[in-house]
Amino acid sequence: xxxxxxxxxxxxxxxxxxxxxxxxxxxxxxxxxxxxxxxxxxxxxxxxxxxxxxxxxxxxxxxxxxxxxxxxxxxxxxxxxxxxxxxxxxxxxxxxxxxxxxxxxxxxxxxxxxxxxxxxxxxxxxxxxxxxxxxxxxxxxxxxxxxxxxxxxxxxxxxxxxxxxxxxxxxxxxxxxxxxxxxxxxxxxxxxxxxxxxxxxxxxxxxxxxxxxxxxxxxxxxxxxxxxxxxxxxxxxxxxxxxxxxxxxxxxxxxxxxxxxxxxxxxxxxxxxxxxxxxxxxxxxxxxxxxxxxxxxxxxxxxxxxxxxxxxxxxxxxxxxxxxxxxxxxxxxxxxxxxxxxxxxxxxxxxxxxxxxxxxxxxxxxxxxxxxxxxxxxxxxxxxxxxxxxxxxxxxxxxxxxxxxxxxxxxxxxxxxxxxxxxxxxxxxxxxxxxxxxxxxxxxxxxxxxxxxxxxxxxxxxxxxxxxxxxxxxxxxxxxxxxxxxxxxxxxxxxxxxxxxxxxxxxxxxxxxxxxxxxxx
Amino acid sequence: xxxxxxxxxxxxxxxxxxxxxxxxxxxxxxxxxxxxxxxxxxxxxxxxxxxxxxxxxxxxxxxxxxxxxxxxxxxxxxxxxxxxxxxxxxxxxxxxxxxxxxxxxxxxxxxxxxxxxxxxxxxxxxxxx
Numbered sequence: 001x002x003x004x005x006x007x008x009x010x011x012x013x014x015x016x017x018x019x020x021x022x023x024x025x026x027x028x029x030x031x032x033x034x035x036x037x038x039x040x041x042x043x044x045x046x047x048x049x050x051x052x053x054x055x056x057x058x059x060x061x062x063x064x065x066x067x068x069x070x071x072x073x074x075x076x077x078x079x080x081x082x083x084x085x086x087x088x089x090x091x092x093x094x095x096x097x098x099x100x101x102x103x104x105x106x107x108x109x110x111x112x113x114x115x116x117x118x119x120x121x122x123x124x125x126x127x128x129x130x131x132x133x134x135x136x137x138x139x140x141x142x143x144x145x146x147x148x149x150x151x152x153x154x155x156x157x158x159x160x161x162x163x164x165x166x167x168x169x170x171x172x173x174x175x176x177x178x179x180x181x182x183x184x185x186x187x188x189x190x191x192x193x194x195x196x197x198x199x200x201x202x203x204x205x206x207x208x209x210x211x212x213x214x215x216x217x218x219x220x221x222x223x224x225x226x227x228x229x230x231x232x233x234x235x236x237x238x239x240x241x242x243x244x245x246x247x248x249x250x251x252x253x254x255x256x257x258x259x260x261x262x263x264x265x266x267x268x269x270x271x272x273x274x275x276x277x278x279x280x281x282x283x284x285x286x287x288x289x290x291x292x293x294x295x296x297x298x299x300x301x302x303x304x305x306x307x308x309x310x311x312x313x314x315x316x317x318x319x320x321x322x323x324x325x326x327x328x329x330x331x332x333x334x335x336x337x338x339x340x341x342x343x344x345x346x347x348x349x350x351x352x353x354x355x356x357x358x359x360x361x362x363x364x365x366x367x368x369x370x371x372x373x374x375x376x377x378x379x380x381x382x383x384x385x386x387x388x389x390x391x392x393x394x395x396x397x398x399x400x401x402x403x404x405x406x407x408x409x410x411x412x413x414x415x416x417x418x419x420x421x422x423x424x425x426x427x428x429x430x431x432x433x434x435x436x437x438x439x440x441x442x443x444x445x446x447x448x449x450x451x452x453x454x455x456x457x458x459x460x461x462x463x464x465x466x467x468x469x470x471x472x473x474x475x476x477x478x479x480x481x482x483x484x485x486x487x488x489x490x491x492x493x494x495x496x497x498x499x500x501x502x503x504x505x506x507x508x509x510x511x512x513x514x515x516x517x518x519x520x521x
Numbered sequence: 522x523x524x525x526x527x528x529x530x531x532x533x534x535x536x537x538x539x540x541x542x543x544x545x546x547x548x549x550x551x552x553x554x555x556x557x558x559x560x561x562x563x564x565x566x567x568x569x570x571x572x573x574x575x576x577x578x579x580x581x582x583x584x585x586x587x588x589x590x591x592x593x594x595x596x597x598x599x600x601x602x603x604x605x606x607x608x609x610x611x612x613x614x615x616x617x618x619x620x621x622x623x624x625x626x627x628x629x630x631x632x633x634x635x636x637x638x639x640x641x642x643x644x645x646x647x648x649x650x
Binding site: 278 | 531533534537538540541544564576588606607625629630631632633634637
């Protein structure tokens with residue numbers, strides 16, 4: 001009866017399942033780390049792209065500043081030259097000189113900044129000679145003024161050549177400015193787009209990370225819960241296993257005890273049958289053997305007389321022994337039928353009062369005071385009369401067996417709340433409270449009953465069979481008892497509805513009642 | 522002829538043995554438990570062959586024999602035969618020792634009558650009854 005094996009296998013299978021889960025968990029974590037890395041990478045890339053575009057914006061702003069510087073330097077140079085020509089004051093030449101010194105660098109810087117823009121380079125190429133021309137013209141006028149040719153210098157200025165050069169330069173610088181401005185606008189837009197994109201990317205990454213972390217948290221939690229469940233399950237299985245083992249051991253004990261008692265119960269009547277069979281057969285052989293001769297005939301007559309003298313006692317003892325065997329076999333058969341669910345019952349409407357009086361009368365033949373208290377009018381119930389008679393006989397037999405021979409046993413029948421209730425009352429020693437709860441269990445023999453009756457303790461099937469018989473007819477059976485105050489055994493059946501068609505209580509046929517007088521328990 | 526005391530809680534066995542042993546020429550007395558058996562052993566004017574059942578209420582056959590074993594007068598005066606309907610239950614070693622010491626045979630129910638009568642006759646001879 002080893003039920004532990006499949007359970008252990010179950011545990012091992014679960015542990016294997018758990019290790020499989022651990023493996024999947026590791027895979028999940030790897031994927032998770034990869035996802036986190038990817039998120040970080042995307043965020044970094046967004047930030048780099050943003051930085052690049054910001055750099056482009058700054059670059060455009062630097063180009064614009066450089067354009068502005070060139071223009072400013074030219075205007076400064078022109079303003080200084082005109083101030084000097086008009087006033088002859090050399091301090092006016094300071095901006096001109098500064099402009100001349102920085103202008104070359106400014107143009108070079110501009111050229112460098114726009115090295116990747118062919119259109120701007122082309123403009124710079126046009127711009128450079130124009131600037132050189134302009135500076136040369138400015139210088140010519142300054143030189144004239146220095147030599148005192150103020151009028152000539154003024155004429156040169158007024159000639160309009162310088163103005164045309166400046167217009168050309170201003171036009172070019174304006175074009176460059178416009179182009180770079182457009183570029184700046186575009187780059188600013190790009191930078192803004194990058195910023196939005198980076199923001200969204202980072203937000204998504206952060207949210208994804210949060211979701212993943214939440215998933216990890218849930219996974220870990222589930223794994224822990226699962227582990228606890230497995231531990232609990234394992235403890236439960238172990239408990240079940242122990243319980244099953246205990247039950248199996250108890251079942252073996254019950255079986256051994258049942259076999260011991262059954263063999264005892266069978267051996268006792270067999271002892272009588274065997275002893276009387278041997279006795280009778282020896283006596284009859286003696287009668288037969290001594291038929292010859294007058295002396296033999298006389299001896300044969302003596303033997304025959306002896307047999308005849310004991311015939312009624314022998315017959316009575318044999319009848320009792322056979323009755324006991326019959327009862328044991330029928331009890332075991334009933335128990336077996338009940339267990340296999342094949343206890344046939346033939347339910348018919350009958351008078352329980354009449355049945356009580358009949359069974360009571362049978363019990364009175366044992367010489368004991370068995371009193372029946374039942375209403376005169378019929379107490380109608382649906383029942384299998386033979387089986388109910390069996391139950392009544394069993395309970396009355398127990399009451400007789402367990403109470404003093406000089407005390408009466410009372411069978412009382414009353415109708416109570418739609419139920420017909422039989423109560424069998426004895427004045428025996430009663431049943432201990434801890435035993436009372438078990439007396440209807442199969443194979444149960446109350447220890448105190450064993451003390452009272454010694455070897456005649458019965459199979460422990462009588463009351464079990466009785467209760468099953470009652471319950472299978474829709475009835476009930478129970479007991480009340482107090483040590484020292486006797487016992488009351490109740491059997492109850494639902495009262496049948498009054499039926500106009502019903503006229504007479506059918507009589508229970510002679511010999512139909514089962515003669516079960518089983519031992520209590 | 523012997524005086525036989527049948528100590529058995531089962532009336533059927535007592536009545537059967539009374540009939541059969543009476544027919545075999547013995548004087549038969551009956552008791553229903555071990556305590557009554559002990560009282561009869563102490564009070565009997567005759568030497569008795571006691572047919573003791575192993576399991577009885579109040580005091581079983583082994584209990585009676587233990588009382589007998591501790592009283593040399595009872596052990597010498599009467600003779601004993603033990604019967605049991607629990608043949609599968611072997612007595613413990615110390616009980617087996619005691620049975621050997623007191624010269625008590627065990628008969629399993631259902632026993633053969635010649636065996637029981639033989640055991641009773643042997644016991645009767647031992648006590649000179």
